[in-house]
Amino acid sequence: MMLNTSIKIEQIDVELQKIVKKIINEDRINTDEGLLLYTKAPLTLLGSLANSIREQKNGNKVFFNKNIHIEPTNICVFDCKFCAYSIKVSKKEDAWELSIDEMVDKLKAYENKDITEVHLVGGVHPKMGLHYFIELIKKIKNIRPSIHVKAFTAVELEYMCRKAKVSYKEGLQMLKDAGQDSLPGGGAEIFDTEIRNEICADKCNSETWLEIHETAHNLGMPSNATILYGHIEKPIHIVDHLDRLRNLQDKTGGFNTFIPLKYRNGNNQMSHINEVGIIEDIRLYAFSRIYMDNFNHLKAYWPMIGRNTTQSLLAFGVDDIDGTIDDTTKIYSMAGAEEQNPAMSTEDIVKLIKGVGRNPIERDTVYNTIKEH
Numbered sequence: 099m100m101l102n103t104s105i106k107i108e109q110i111d112v113e114l115q116k117i118v119k120k121i122i123n124e125d126r127i128n129t130d131e132g133l134l135l136y137t138k139a140p141l142t143l144l145g146s147l148a149n150s151i152r153e154q155k156n157g158n159k160v161f162f163n164k165n166i167h168i169e170p171t172n173i174c175v176f177d178c179k180f181c182a183y184s185i186k187v188s189k190k191e192d193a194w195e196l197s198i199d200e201m202v203d204k205l206k207a208y209e210n211k212d213i214t215e216v217h218l219v220g221g222v223h224p225k226m227g228l229h230y231f232i233e234l235i236k237k238i239k240n241i242r243p244s245i246h247v248k249a250f251t252a253v254e255l256e257y258m259c260r261k262a263k264v265s266y267k268e269g270l271q272m273l274k275d276a277g278q279d280s281l282p283g284g285g286a287e288i289f290d291t292e293i294r295n296e297i298c299a300d301k302c303n304s305e306t307w308l309e310i311h312e313t314a315h316n317l318g319m320p321s322n323a324t325i326l327y328g329h330i331e332k333p334i335h336i337v338d339h340l341d342r343l344r345n346l347q348d349k350t351g352g353f354n355t356f357i358p359l360k361y362r363n364g365n366n367q368m369s370h371i372n373e374v375g376i377i378e379d380i381r382l383y384a385f386s387r388i389y390m391d392n393f394n395h396l397k398a399y400w401p402m403i404g405r406n407t408t409q410s411l412l413a414f415g416v417d418d419i420d421g422t423i424d425d426t427t428k429i430y431s432m433a434g435a436e437e438q439n440p441a442m443s444t445e446d447i448v449k450l451i452k453g454v455g456r457n458p459i460e461r462d463t464v465y466n467t468i469k470e471h
Contacts, residue, residue: 100124103150105143114139121147126391132337136385141377148384148415155394156417160456161465162447165215165421168204170234171195174221175257179297179367195223198234205238205245215421215463216242218249219282222301228262228269232276239277246279246463252310253285256302266313274319280463281314283322283357289342290335297329297368308346315352320464323353323393327382328361328374336382340389347392354464355395355418358382360403376407380414387415395465400442405450412454418461422447444471 101122107115117131127135135144173193174181196204205216216238218231235247250258250273259269288294289304302310311321323343327336347353360379363369387396397418400408408419422442442450444460448471451458458471 101147101150101154103146105146110143111138114143118143118147121388124391127389129337129341132341132385132389133334135388136337136381137333141381141384144381144384144388145414148387149413151387151391152396152415152417158455158457159417159459160412160451161395161418161459161461162451163215163421163461163463163468164211164213164444165217166204166208166213167217167219168196168201169220170201170218170226171223172221173223175224181366195226198230198237201234202237202241205241213245213422214468215246215248217282218247219251219254219284222254222257224261228258228264228272231258232272235273235276235278247277248280248282248463249273249278251282251285252307253301255281255310256306266310267317270310270314270317270319274317278319280319280354281311281321283324283353283355284359286324286339286343287326288331288335289339290331293331293335304342308342311352312346312350315350320352320354322355322357322397323347324357324359325386326359326361328378329368329371336385337389340386344390344392347390351392353393355397356386356390356393357397357399358386359399362402376410379403379407380411383411383416384414405442409450409454412451412456419447419451 101124103122105118105122107118107122110118114135117127117135120127120131171194173195218234231250235249238245238247255266255269259266262269264272285301286304286307287298289307291304294304311323314321325336325339325343343353343356361368361371361373363371363373383396383398390396395418396416397420398408398411398416399420401420403411408416412419422444448458459467460469460471462468
């Protein structure tokens with residue numbers, strides 16, 4: 099089967115022709131070819147390939163869901179240089195710590211709303227451990243048995259399993275038994291050891307991140323995957339990162355979607371680094387759609403990258419824009435993202451998607467269709 103595209107091979111730079119032919123023939127490109135494509139291909143070429151792939155995989159559909167975030171705390175034992183969200187344990191003036199009852203009350207406030215997912219993620223608090231969160235998840239499921247609980251990055255899970263003196267498999271099984279359904283993709287950042295040591299040296303390494311996600315997949319818990327781009331990494335680090343994720347997806351098939359996350363430079367220890375512009379955003383997303391051939395979905399997380407860019411990216415490989423959120427996350431607004439109070443109604447999301455001629459599909463967390471709008 100060949101990719102349906104209007105690209106004229108003879109009009110492409112000679113060194114890219116072989117790579118583009120492979121993509122059109124649906125043959126996998128390797129890291130060397132990926133690096134050449136990422137750095138040398140015109141944006142129009144990347145966009146055309148990415149859009150053809152997204153339409154082959156998902157037609158004209160753009161997915162979203164009705165979700166809220168609950169962020170238990172912004173107190174964190176780790177010191178990621180890019181983070182504007184976390185507060186060190188020793189500096190509590192601007193910190194929050196929600197009790198289990200307070201978090202349950204946040205969910206109860208949505209008692210009469212048809213949200214399908216609650217996303218639990220926050221700082222790594224030294225006193226909020228595995229058994230604490232097991233109790234929270236059980237209470238969430240008691241209130242809303244059918245809601246999908248997507249919870250805890252691999253960074254959070256590594257810490258809570260280590261503190262509880264259990265293996266990752268044991269810890270994840272305990273959380274699953276309590277009612278956790280899947281994992282988010284945060285904490286991946288950049289897998290390259292040298293870059294990781296500069297931006298987040300004290301949290302779990304790349305091998306551990308991948309091991310935890312592989313363990314979750316083997317237990318029947320799907321997850322998402324991410325990359326943090328636009329800081330001190332180079333194209334070779336991006337391609338390497340995507341390749342490691344692609345290899346794990348070959349092995350387990352457990353990733354729901356890939357989510358590139360843009361570095362925002364507000365209020366953190368790397369604020370001297372300028373943010374990349376929309377051209378680099380588009381290049382990264384389009385290339386991701388091409389290279390991540392075994393991922394069914396590519397998501398633009400609109401609270402992070404903004405509504406206008408999100409809408410533009412729907413022509414460059416993106417088929418998912420996350421959900422309604424309802425101003426329940428502070429992670430990117432505190433780092434200076436355009437969306438300072440991120441919330442969109444279903445009507446807002448449908449309008450955004452239809453505004454570029456796409457078909458809005460309301461989904462659940464694992465991409466079952468709930469409603470076509």
